[in-house]
Amino acid sequence: MKRIRILFIGLTLSAGFAGTQAQVAQPGRLLASNCFQCHGTNGKGPGFDAIAGKSVGEIYTKLKEFQAGKEGNGIMAKHALGYTDQQMQALDKWLSTQQ
Ligand code: HEC
Structure with a gap:
């Protein structure tokens, strides 16, 4: 039971965090940080395909x-x-601004 309650609190916190992510000043940069582990810092590689600097x-x-x-x-x-x-x-x- 205790474990379930802890899991629930965790889910609530991450849902709240996802909600606030979209409202900060630079939502694109913050969201794009989710991509960096695979596409490199600022989407410039190394890693899978570079995703920075494409046209809008x-x-x-x-x-x-x-x-x-x-x-x-x-x-x-x-x-x-x-x-x-x-x-x-x-x-x-945001990614299109990264050359
Ligand atoms: C866990 C690793 C991982 C993460 C995190 C990730 N990607 Fe990818 N991405 C890939 C892989 C692998 C491919 C190659 C296609 C495939 O296998 O699905 C890819 C391909 C792409 C492509 C196609 C590129 C092309 O030239 O065809 C785009 C666009 C892309 N990712 C954007 C993003 C964005 C934007 C994010 C963050 C919101 C992101 N990716 C996060 C692994 C990742």
Whole structure:
């Protein structure tokens, strides 16, 4: 029972954190930090494909394709499910500023 309560508190805290993430001054940069472990710091590699410095709209389109199951069936297809449309636009906008 105690373990279940602790798990519940953990879930509540992480849900609260995800909610506040979208409201900070630079939501794109903060959200993109989720990508750095695989795509390199600021999305510039090394790692999987570099995602920095693409033209505006490119990352958004890719993420929508991953989310819709039209592209890939691996890590990104699952990862993309965690973002709202607004968050994907913020990611796209911020990553496109990284040369
Ligand atoms: C756990 C590792 C991991 C994380 C975290 C991750 N990615 Fe990926 N990403 C991949 C892999 C692996 C691929 C190659 C396609 C595949 O296998 O799904 C990929 C491919 C992509 C592509 C396609 C690139 C191309 O040129 O076709 C985009 C765009 C992308 N990721 C964006 C993101 C964004 C934005 C984030 C953060 C919100 C992110 N990724 C987080 C592993 C990751």
